[in-house]
Structure formats: C-alpha cells, structure tokens
Amino acid sequence: MHIGVQGRAEPLDGGEGAALGVGDALTDRGATQPGEHAADERVEHGGGQRGVKGELIAQREGQRQHSLAHGDRGDDAIDQLGGQFAHAAASARGAEAPAFAAERQSAAQLEFALQQGAKRVAVISMRDAWGRARYNPLMETFKRKGVTPVADEEMSPDANDATPQVLRLRQANPDAVLIVLYPKAAAVYMRDAAKLGFKPMQVGQTALGDLIAFREQVAIPNALERFYTISHVRFTPDDPEMERWRGLLEKHFPGDRLSVYNIMGIASATVVVEVLTRAGRDLTRERVRDELNKLKDYNTGIYPGAISCTPADHQCHKTPAWMQLAGDKVKTIGVTPVTR
Amino acid sequence: VLPYLLVSGLTTGSLYALVAMGLVVVYKATTVVNFAHGELFMVGGFLAYTFHVLLKLGYVVSLVLAVAAALLLGLVTERLAYRALMRAPAISLVLAAVGFSFVLKGAARHIWGGLGDYIPFPPLVATPAITLGSIILVPQQLVVLAGALVCMSLFTRFFTSTRAGKMLQATAENAKAARLVGIRVDRVYAFTWAVGAATAAAAATLMAPLTFVYPDVGSPLLVKAFAAAVLGGFGSLPGAVLGGFSIGLIENLAGGYINTSFTDISAFLVIMLVLIIRPTGFFGPRAVRRI
Numbered sequence: 001m002h003i004g005v006q007g008r009a010e011p012l013d014g015g016e017g018a019a020l021g022v023g024d025a026l027t028d029r030g031a032t033q034p035g036e037h038a039a040d041e042r043v044e045h046g047g048g049q050r051g052v053k054g055e056l057i058a059q060r061e062g063q064r065q066h067s068l069a070h071g072d073r074g075d076d077a078i079d080q081l082g083g084q085f086a087h088a089a090a091s092a093r094g095a096e097a098p099a100f101a102a103e104r105q106s107a108a109q110l111e112f113a114l115q116q117g118a119k120r121v122a123v124i125s126m127r128d129a130w131g132r133a134r135y136n137p138l139m140e141t142f143k144r145k146g147v148t149p150v151a152d153e154e155m156s157p158d159a160n161d162a163t164p165q166v167l168r169l170r171q172a173n174p175d176a177v178l179i180v181l182y183p184k185a186a187a188v189y190m191r192d193a194a195k196l197g198f199k200p201m202q203v204g205q206t207a208l209g210d211l212i213a214f215r216e217q218v219a220i221p222n223a224l225e226r227f228y229t230i231s232h233v234r235f236t237p238d239d240p241e242m243e244r245w246r247g248l249l250e251k252h253f254p255g256d257r258l259s260v261y262n263i264m265g266i267a268s269a270t271v272v273v274e275v276l277t278r279a280g281r282d283l284t285r286e287r288v289r290d291e292l293n294k295l296k297d298y299n300t301g302i303y304p305g306a307i308s309c310t311p312a313d314h315q316c317h318k319t320p321a322w323m324q325l326a327g328d329k330v331k332t333i334g335v336t337p338v339t340r
Numbered sequence: 341v342l343p344y345l346l347v348s349g350l351t352t353g354s355l356y357a358l359v360a361m362g363l364v365v366v367y368k369a370t371t372v373v374n375f376a377h378g379e380l381f382m383v384g385g386f387l388a389y390t391f392h393v394l395l396k397l398g399y400v401v402s403l404v405l406a407v408a409a410a411l412l413l414g415l416v417t418e419r420l421a422y423r424a425l426m427r428a429p430a431i432s433l434v435l436a437a438v439g440f441s442f443v444l445k446g447a448a449r450h451i452w453g454g455l456g457d458y459i460p461f462p463p464l465v466a467t468p469a470i471t472l473g474s475i476i477l478v479p480q481q482l483v484v485l486a487g488a489l490v491c492m493s494l495f496t497r498f499f500t501s502t503r504a505g506k507m508l509q510a511t512a513e514n515a516k517a518a519r520l521v522g523i524r525v526d527r528v529y530a531f532t533w534a535v536g537a538a539t540a541a542a543a544a545t546l547m548a549p550l551t552f553v554y555p556d557v558g559s560p561l562l563v564k565a566f567a568a569a570v571l572g573g574f575g576s577l578p579g580a581v582l583g584g585f586s587i588g589l590i591e592n593l594a595g596g597y598i599n600t601s602f603t604d605i606s607a608f609l610v611i612m613l614v615l616i617i618r619p620t621g622f623f624g625p626r627a628v629r630r631i
Contacts, residue, residue, distance in 0.1 A: 163348035164595030
C-alpha cells in the first residue's frame with residue numbers, strides 16, 4: 001500500500017493556491033503557504049461544484065488509478081459500493097463496515113503522525129471486531145515501516161475511565177498517539193488525558209469524524225487542541241454548503257441534526273444516483289456495474305477527492321481528509337491520497 | 341501513578357457500588373435479580389438529561405426530579421409487569437425483568453433517539469485539576485465520589501433507621517411473618533421496585549458526566565454491578581458497596597500495573613478466586629449444610 005500525502009494538486013476553486021498537503025499543513029512552513037488558504041476555501045466555498053467532474057482536491061492523474069490486488073473482491077460493483085452505504089448507516093454508532101477502508105485509514109494514521117515529525121508513536125485501541133479490523137492493519141503498517149510503537153494499550157468500548165491507559169501512555173512519552181476507538185471510549189480517553197496533562201499529538205479516524213459532537217463529549221476546553229482526525233467528506237455539518245441537506249434532514253426527520261455521518265451517506269448516495277442516471281431506464285445489474293466501473297474523476301462535491309473506479313478497483317474513494325478543530329469551527333487541513 | 345489509580349478506581353467503584361445497591365435492594369425484598377436495573381439506570385440518566393440540559397433546570401432539582409420520576413416508573417411497572425407474577429416461579433419474574441429491559445431500551449430510543457450517539461452530560465464542576473505535589477486531583481471525580489458516598493449513606497440510613505426501611509427488611513427476611521404482623525407486603529414489594537428504580541436514577545444522575553447518556557449504557561454496568569453484588573454477598577448492602585469499590589480498584593490497578601488488556605477481566609478473575617474460597621462473598625450468610 002502506498003500513501004501519498006498530497007503536496008500539490010489542482011486547486012479546488014480554480015483559485016491560485018495549490019491544494020494543501022497535510023505534511024505542509026501543520027508545519028510553520030505550510031502555515032504560511034497559500035495552500036492553506038486553498039484548504040480553508042475548500043471548506044468554506046467548495047460545495048458549489050456538486051456533481052461536476054474533476055474539480056476537487058483531486059489527485060494528480062498519475063496518482064488516480066491503482067489497481068487493487070483484490071480480484072476476489074472486485075466481482076460485484078454494488079456489493080463493493082455497498083460498503084460505503086453500510087458505513088454511512090453503521091456509523092450512526094461510530095462503526096464502519098469495509099475492512100479495506102479500515103486498513104487504509106490505519107495506514108493513513110501512522111503516515112500522518114510520521115509526517116508531522118513524530119518519532120515515538122503509541123497506539124490505544126479497542127480489540128473487538130471493529131477494532132481488530134483497524135488494529136491489525138495498523139500493526140502491519142508499523143512493521144512495514146520499521147517502526148515499533150512505544151506503547152500499545154487497550155481500552156474497552158464501554159469503559160468509563162481511561163486513567164490506567166493514560167498513565168501507561170504517558171510513561172512511554174510518545175510524540176503521537178494513534179486512536180483506534182469508538183467515540184465513547186475515545187472521549188473518555190481524551191477527557192482523562194486532558195485531566196492528567198497528557199498532551200501529545202492525537203490522531204483519530206473516521207469514527208471520530210464528527211468533531212463538534214466529539215468536543216461536546218470530551219467536554220474539557222482545549223482538550224482537542226492537538227487532535228486530528230480523518231473524515232471521508234470535506235464538509236462539516238455547520239458548513240453553509242450543507243444548508244440544502246440540513247433542510248431536507250430537518251424536514252423529514254424533525255428533531256434530528258445533520259451529522260458528519262449523514263454527510264458521508266449523502267456523498268455515497270450522490271455516487272449511486274450518478275451511476276443509476278448513467279445506467280438509464282433499462283436498469284440491470286450488469287449495466288449498473290459497468291457504469292460504476294467507468295466512473296472516473298467524478299466529483300460528488302462532498303468527498304474530498306474525485307471518485308474513480310475500475311473493473312479491478314471498487315474502492316473508489318481514496319482521499320480521506322484531515323480535520324481539526326479551530327476555535328468553534330472544524331477545519332479541513334489537507335488530504336491524504338491512499339492507494340495500493 | 342498509584343494515587344491516580346486509587347482515586348479513579350474508587351470513582352469507578354462508586355458507580356458500580358451505586359448500581360449494585362439498587363440490585364440488592366430489590367433482591368433483598370423479592371429474591372429476584374432485576375435484570376432491568378441497567379436500563380432503569382439508563383432511563384434515569386435520560387430523565388436527568390431532559391431536566392438539566394433540555395429544560396435547563398438546576399442540577400439538584402434535576403436530580404430530585406429524575407429520582408421522583410424513576411420512583412413513579414418503578415411503581416407503575418411493578419403494578420403492570422411484576423405484581424401479577426409475584427406468586428409465580430422466580431424465573432417468570434426474571435424473564436419479565438429481561439423483557440422490561442428491552443421495552444425501556446426501545447422506549448429510550450423512541451423518545452430520545454436522534455439527539456446524538458453518546459450524549460454528553462455537563463460536568464458538575466468545571467474547576468481545573470488541583471495539583472498537590474505530584475498528585476493531580478480532579479474536582480469532578482471528587483464530587484462524583486462524594487455524591488456517591490452521600491447516596492450510599494442515605495440509603496443505608498433509610499434501611500436501618502426508618503420505619504419504611506425496616507418494613508422492607510422485615511419483608512425480605514420473612515414475607516409470611518411480615519404479613520402476620522400487619523405489614524402490607526404487596527405495598528412493600530411495590531415500594532421496593534420503586535426504590536430500586538430511584539437508586540438507579542440517582543446513580544445515573546451522579547455518574548452521567550462520566551458515563552455519558554445513551555440507550556446501551558445500562559447493560560455493561562449491570563454486569564459489573566452484578567459482579568459487585570456477588571462479590572459482596574448477594575443480598576448485603578455493605579457487601580454491594582465493598583464489592584463495587586473492590587472491582588473499581590482491581591480494574592484500575594491491574595490496568596495500570598499489569599496490562600491494560602487486564603482492565604476488564606481482572607475483576608472477574610479475582611471474583612472467581614474469592615468465590616472459590618468463600619462462595620457466599622464478603623458478607624453473604626455462611627451456607628450451613630445439615631447432615
């Protein structure tokens with residue numbers, strides 16, 4: 001697997017700044033580059049391109065297509081894409097279905113930490129089925145990179161106290177902690193870390209993609225100062241670009257609130273609508289699969305990168321975004337194209 | 341490290357102890373393990389959240405209202421679900437309790453669903469941690485611990501010093517004899533289920549800042565509380581308290597000094613050992629076999 005942190009890419013809004021690379025985004029150098037403005041603009045203005053091809057925080061052409069070594073997973077396009085739907089639905093509880101997506105996330109977590117200069121990296125994880133789907137690939141990525149975690153702690157998803165975990169991690173003195181936990185356990189961990197003054201870089205994954213909700217759960221001011229997490233989508237629920245969807249959700253589900261997980265579902269649904277539209281009225285399983293296979297550089301307007309599938313690669317979304325809280329707002333700070 | 345582990349272990353232990361007390365209260369009077377107790381805790385948390393966060397009432401007022409509402413819920417469910425089964429085999433009551441737990445969970449999802457996955461409850465104190473030498477004391481934890489201790493002492497006082505508490509104990513001791521001396525046993529049973537629900541609501545309101553509020557919060561707590569009650573000797577209130585604190589401390593010390601993988605299982609390993617040596621737990625009556 002190759003993970004490229006995007007250093008340069010096509011500008012989102014046809015603007016002047018190069019798209020921000022994560023590696024730049026968190027460094028002093030990156031902070032002064034025009035790319036950061038591009039990243040901010042993506043969050044603030046980027047949604048007006050819904051359904052337009054190839055105008056996202058897109059990867060370069062050469063980075064776009066990497067066939068998977070998963071021939072056995074590539075037979076059924078709907079099943080594969082269905083992983084994204086399963087994700088959107090299951091993530092209402094912070095869960096996520098497709099194992100390969102989990103594998104990519106885990107690799108991206110470590111890559112991100114190392115690119116920020118972390119030398120000593122620790123892990124805190126759940127070891128249930130959800131956690132294992134992420135923890136095992138993460139450990140393989142550690143091995144592949146020749147890095148040994150300085151601490152490797154476990155936490156139960158229902159834990160109400162993370163004091164032992166925080167104390168053991170603190171003793172290992174890591175620069176970064178990779179968090180493979182559900183939101184509840186992660187909130188307990190971050191809360192106890194803040195209480196005990198443990199403040200390394202903390203790197204989350206999509207289960208922690210709703211930063212506003214996560215901040216409310218942690219409920220300690222500034223506890224998320226050094227917390228970064230992956231999001232499948234480049235918008236936050238309070239983004240003006242999400243107004244249309246927010247309105248629809250509130251109309252049809254009174255009392256509910258738009259969350260980042262809804263936005264993930266909307267992005268997936270946008271892809272399906274596009275494929276169904278292309279398949280036309282003579283709708284067959286084969287036509288849907290063929291149209292999905294032909295999808296190239298499709299811009300949902302919501303995913304951080306373009307959606308491209310091939311007959312051998314149905315993991316069409318390869319561009320997780322990195323997000324951080326900046327004051328009361330969630331900021332997209334860059335993207336990490338992940339390919340095999 | 342040790343002071344942190346002890347303080348957090350006692351705080352977590354107080355949560356287990358409070359939930360275990362509710363279990364024991366019902367068991368003492370009815371000899372039924374209330375498997376809906378975890379869900380009563382959950383409903384108590386949602387009630388407190390409704391009063392405190394949604395209706396913006398003061399914390400103490402919310403606590404009182406949540407306890408009162410849970411008391412009412414206990415009375416109603418006793419009338420609807422349990423009373424008809426009080427003369428049935430105990431297994432019927434246990435199954436009714438399990439069924440009721442699912443009803444409560446479903447009702448919670450229906451009433452409070454959509455508010456968030458894990459709903460945060462505002463901390464009782466927002467004061468930053470206090471550093472005493474090398475020890476960091478977290479006021480929130482201390483307040484929760486103190487609140488739990490106050491609750492425990494109030495319940496203990498209720499059972500030992502009030503007329504209602506003594507009637508409840510008398511019924512638990514021997515229902516037939518209690519009836520003979522004029523105690524209205526049916527009312528005592530109703531009151532018992534209600535008090536059990538009230539303890540759950542009190543525990544939930546105190547602990548919600550630590551546990552969050554969500555429909556599934558009760559089940560894992562029930563397992564720990566059940567273990568605490570067994571360790572203390574099922575049926576003994578002091579035993580439930582001691583069992584709860586023991587489990588909290590064992591979990592934290594094992595997690596801190598052995599491995600964090602041991603956090604969840606360590607308490608159960610110790611319980612198995614204790615029960616092998618003393619099957620009736622810390623304060624359970626010694627089993628006497630006549631030969």
